[in-house]
Amino acid sequence: xxxxxxxxxxxxxxxxxxxxxxxxxxxxxxxxxxxxxxxxxxxxxxxxxxxxxxxxxxxxxxxxxxxxxxxxxxxxxxxxxxxxxxxxxxxxxxxxxxxxxxxxxxxxxxxxxxxxxxxxxxxxxxxxxxxxxxxxxxxxxxxxxxxxxxxxxxxxxxxxxxxxxxxxxxxxxxxxxxxxxxxxxxxxxxxxxxxxxxxxxxxxxxxxxxxxxxxxxxxxxxxxxxxxxxxxxxxxxxxxxxxxxxxxxxxxxxxxxxxxxxxxxxxxxxxxxxxxxxxxxxxx
Numbered sequence: 001x002x003x004x005x006x007x008x009x010x011x012x013x014x015x016x017x018x019x020x021x022x023x024x025x026x027x028x029x030x031x032x033x034x035x036x037x038x039x040x041x042x043x044x045x046x047x048x049x050x051x052x053x054x055x056x057x058x059x060x061x062x063x064x065x066x067x068x069x070x071x072x073x074x075x076x077x078x079x080x081x082x083x084x085x086x087x088x089x090x091x092x093x094x095x096x097x098x099x100x101x102x103x104x105x106x107x108x109x110x111x112x113x114x115x116x117x118x119x120x121x122x123x124x125x126x127x128x129x130x131x132x133x134x135x136x137x138x139x140x141x142x143x144x145x146x147x148x149x150x151x152x153x154x155x156x157x158x159x160x161x162x163x164x165x166x167x168x169x170x171x172x173x174x175x176x177x178x179x180x181x182x183x184x185x186x187x188x189x190x191x192x193x194x195x196x197x198x199x200x201x202x203x204x205x206x207x208x209x210x211x212x213x214x215x216x217x218x219x220x221x222x223x224x225x226x227x228x229x230x231x232x233x234x235x236x237x238x239x240x241x242x243x244x245x246x247x248x249x250x251x252x253x254x255x256x257x258x259x260x261x262x263x264x265x266x267x268x269x270x271x272x273x274x275x276x277x278x279x280x281x282x283x284x
Contacts, residue, residue, distance in 0.1 A: 032218040039225040044162045046229065048155055050236045053245075055187050059145050060255050061244040067259055071266040076106045078273035085280040145255070146189040153194040154186040161201055 083099035146154065161179055166172035178201065185193040239245045251258035 029215055029218070032215055032222075036218050036221050036225070039222060040164055043225050043229055043232075044159060044164060046232055047162075048158050050232050050239070051158075051183065052151065052154075053236065053239055056145065056255075057239050057242065057245050057248055058187070060248045063255075063259060064244060064247070064262075068262060068266060071263065071270060073106075074270055075266065075273060076102075078270065078277060080106050082273060082277050082280060085277060089280065089283060146186055147191055150186060150189055150191040150194055153191065153198055154182065157182045157194065157198055157201060 080099070080102040083095070083102040087095035087099040158179065161175050161182070163172045163175040163179060166175050178197070182194070182197055185197060240249065247258065247262075248255055
């Protein structure tokens with residue numbers, strides 16, 4: 001006759017053994033499912049990071065061109081004029097060749113239609129173009145980097161609505177269309193639209209619960225996730241090694257200040273080139 005204590009210990013051991021056996025039978029597929037979920041979440045976070053950096057590089061490139069492009073053009077023009085003045089003074093064929101090369105680097109003057117393309121509409125010339133033509137102060141380019149709140153909204157939406165979380169092609173198509181609109185709004189830094197999209201997603205159908213998946217499909221899913229990660233790694237590497245990406249990584253917290261510093265350096269270079277040109281012209 002067994003005591004209650006022995007029954008308690010014996011019954012508990014038997015239950016634990018049975019549970020372990022049951023767990024052991026399901027463990028391989030469960031481990032695969034957990035690995036797939038973990039890999040999916042890791043890939044989503046990585047995609048968010050890469051896409052965020054891509055948009056930052058794109059916006060910084062636009063600002064860089066708008067703010068510093070005219071200074072680079074002015075430097076090229078001054079270099080050409082200096083080389084031409086030196087060639088005219090010396091008459092040296094080598095100086096003439098250098099002058100021709102410097103002039104070739106200067107962007108050609110556009111035609112009238114090209115010059116005013118995007119500067120006019122039905123009401124006439126835009127205020128920015130009028131300011132440039134009258135040498136008035138030009139309005140600085142609009143800030144296009146997303147705000148902190150826009151970044152937060154974007155990350156939340158990307159995590160919730162990412163197409164890789166879909167369980168069928170219909171749901172994937174819905175998510176892809178939605179994420180396309182989210183990316184476009186984030187690229188413009190449109191915080192109000194991101195809020196509207198967040199409300200739209202909250203009111204939409206919930207993604208279906210993930211059902212049991214055969215081991216073969218789980219292995220294939222893990223392989224696809226690994227390939228996608230390799231592709232994103234290459235994209236991130238190219239972004240980081242690009243000229244604009246390298247500049248942006250120099251001052252990730254204050255890229256506007258970096259632009260100001262570069263502008264100051266370019267202005268100093270322009271002043272030095274103008275001084276050199278004035279000295280050459282005075283010698284003629």
